[in-house]
Amino acid sequence: MKFTVQEIADLIKGTVDGDPKTEIHKLSKIEQGEPGSISFLGNPKYTHYIYQTRASAVIVNHDFEPEQTINCSLIRVENAYNAFAMMLEAYNNLNREKSGISKYAAIAENAETGDNCFIGDFVSVGEHVKIGSNVKIYSNTSIGDNVVIGDNTILNAGVKIYNDCHIGNNCTLHSGVVIGADGFGFAPQSDNHYAKVAQIGNVILEDNVEIGANTTIDRATLGSTIIRKGVKLDNLIQIAHNVEIGENTVIAAQTGIAGSTRIGRNCMIAGQVGIIGHLEIGNNVKIAAQSGISTNVPDGAIVMGSPAFEISNYRKAYVYFRSLPKLADRISVLEKKFKGEQ
Amino acid sequence: MKFTVQEIADLIKGTVDGDPKTEIHKLSKIEQGEPGSISFLGNPKYTHYIYQTRASAVIVNHDFEPEQTINCSLIRVENAYNAFAMMLEAYNNLNREKSGISKYAAIAENAETGDNCFIGDFVSVGEHVKIGSNVKIYSNTSIGDNVVIGDNTILNAGVKIYNDCHIGNNCTLHSGVVIGADGFGFAPQSDNHYAKVAQIGNVILEDNVEIGANTTIDRATLGSTIIRKGVKLDNLIQIAHNVEIGENTVIAAQTGIAGSTRIGRNCMIAGQVGIIGHLEIGNNVKIAAQSGISTNVPDGAIVMGSPAFEISNYRKAYVYFRSLPKLADRISVLEKKFKGEQ
């Protein structure tokens, strides 16, 4: 990449303070700026770096007023963070542009692929698969029979999608994601062994879903495990059979959700949370890291602990937990005094 | 699939109440039944759905007595749930039938494969591997040298088995499973760095074992990590080197078992449990979700907590934990009263 400060300002709808002709060929953090790089100042905590940075240009908010001399060019925009995110995106697209179908891909004859797809080496595409336009499928990915994949979706290297699953438009699945493995369903038999319950449902990812590396989403026993539009799942998450996750809910790494639980919209679930099966979690719920959820959670609740309860009550209880030896001492003192007195 | 109600009744050894000629082409949940589908009524909680369902037929227990008009055909069997599971299985087998060896597979010349195997695209089979009959190996799976795989076993897409490991008969390994990676063994050296301890053992899965997606089972340092017959492991589980898991034990997702721990038969271990190394866990043990096990557990124990102890004691203690601020207030009140009195 090579652009002038003015070209970048035009792209992000900003105005230039300083030399518009300075050449930029790199993005950097403000604290690690190098000549030829452009950075941004979003968080006021980082303001002091702008007076020392070696970056050639910094994107700032419209109302930024320097209190010392500044050695770089400034590009003023309405929201510096959003403008920089836009640049990251543009840079990313420049660098990851791929197209064409590898001669090492194995695509079933009756599979359909849309316009302008990239299909990498050793990708296996099963019978009757339908792949939309502008889809990118990186190497060593496996797609089972009858899978449907929407437009503009990216499957990174080594994704595995079992038969009959549906992936929406504008989704990104990271490496090692497994969509549609059998739900964990076994019927106990009289002699202590378990008989497998076949899992004949599927998984549906709606549009704009992102799934982190090595996350697993199991197929439903019957019907569908459903991830609604705009959901973002981090790495190494477990979603069991027949779960449903509502729109725009985000879940951090290593959280697990057991079978048939339904999660509402706009929830924020932190990392390493466990949620047992057959629960209803409301909308706009927040769950703190490592919590264990064993009962339904109403809309808007914020909970913590294992089992979890209201977060400020948890925190108060935990303060006393830490000082339990002192509480016990106070009881002992009272007991002795009481005895002495009698 | 297309069957009449009578044909299905014959298959599952049931008797028909209603029209035996109705055509069925789909399985459904009773609450989501559609014309042309068959469903089942297992759990009495769902009985009210049978009076509204649009399913064409419902499998019920012999002794079911309707209390309102029913619009669908009934098939009466001894155990409706088991009969439906049998149908799921039959349906599943119809849909997943695969055979033949992909021209894109790489199989070592000295590897042996039994009758009627399916080997998918980009499967790599190492030197001296022995594969039984009716084995299905889906795409992008890697099998190291000297691996042995029993009859009727299924390796889903992207399974990785390191050299020298043994997989039994009738096993199912889901996508992304890793069998036989090196155990985590390092010897601390005087300058703070660690020297690797080579791990030259293997992993043995006995018959009828199912392993969930992205679960990892490490090879033994010496000898074998052993998963006994009938064990069912869910997704994203970690089994460290030299662990042994007894027959018919089931373990839920994201649980981790550290090195050399031995787990007994018929245990039920919930999700996100951690068990430290070199422990003995007895038979018929139950461990609640998110528990941390740091000592041996005797036969039949039911435990919870981190560190875990007997579950009803844990629950009682947790009730008081939640009300710790109140307990502390009661101590303060006593202290004040006592002071006031003196």
Place this chain on the structure above:
Amino acid sequence: MKFTVQEIADLIKGTVDGDPKTEIHKLSKIEQGEPGSISFLGNPKYTHYIYQTRASAVIVNHDFEPEQTINCSLIRVENAYNAFAMMLEAYNNLNREKSGISKYAAIAENAETGDNCFIGDFVSVGEHVKIGSNVKIYSNTSIGDNVVIGDNTILNAGVKIYNDCHIGNNCTLHSGVVIGADGFGFAPQSDNHYAKVAQIGNVILEDNVEIGANTTIDRATLGSTIIRKGVKLDNLIQIAHNVEIGENTVIAAQTGIAGSTRIGRNCMIAGQVGIIGHLEIGNNVKIAAQSGISTNVPDGAIVMGSPAFEISNYRKAYVYFRSLPKLADRISVLEKKFKGEQ
């Protein structure tokens, strides 16, 4: 393998007590020794086995003094454990020797590979990749564009490395590892949906790093996620974007570290630990299993709990947690007595 006891003694710089010509063709644990195998006695707890073992030879420390008759040959060395580890390593190298490039590999024309590399079936190597000497890359591994891999590094089957990442010398990555997937970065928008923040940084693994099966290390938003030399990570660990882990730190399975946290040198972090983002963890820190770290941790601290605090204080508090019902009873008794007295 087939060696005499004398040949092995020469290799590990030991002296023989017994028949130097005995033939050895196998390594075994002392409690499972078989004729023809060699074992070792490191831990004094196992000393009683040496009087019963059927192993043909046992490696012992120089100063070992038998108290009963011994039926096997002994090889005396300075450190029996280290000598045996050396033998394990030698045995492992004999068995895993692989070289050559599979005709089923897809290597970009402008990629470079060093001397004596092994590249297995269905390995995809991207544009401008640089691979050092003596590198072994097993089947179904995917390497993105511009990746650099140092000398003597091993990538096991099914590793996925995204574009622009750097892997050092003498590293081992186990199956299913994902290096360089996008960090979990999304900017909340006014209508509740999230806009993706492109992640254009990379991951750097320095030398002598080992990464366990299915562990994921995300690329930085900008700059690098850095794993310093000698770090050992177990299976199923999550390392988020912009994290830095100091030299010779070891982390057990299923631990997760959130974005931008920096971890010092020589730390020991147990399994299933969660560490939130933007923290500073000092050098020589120890963290107990299942702990949750939500604040900075100073050098040398040993912590436990969720949220974690100093380990001996945690253990004391937990003792009282277990007996909370009794503490509550003591308060009730005091309240009654006090009331009765007034």
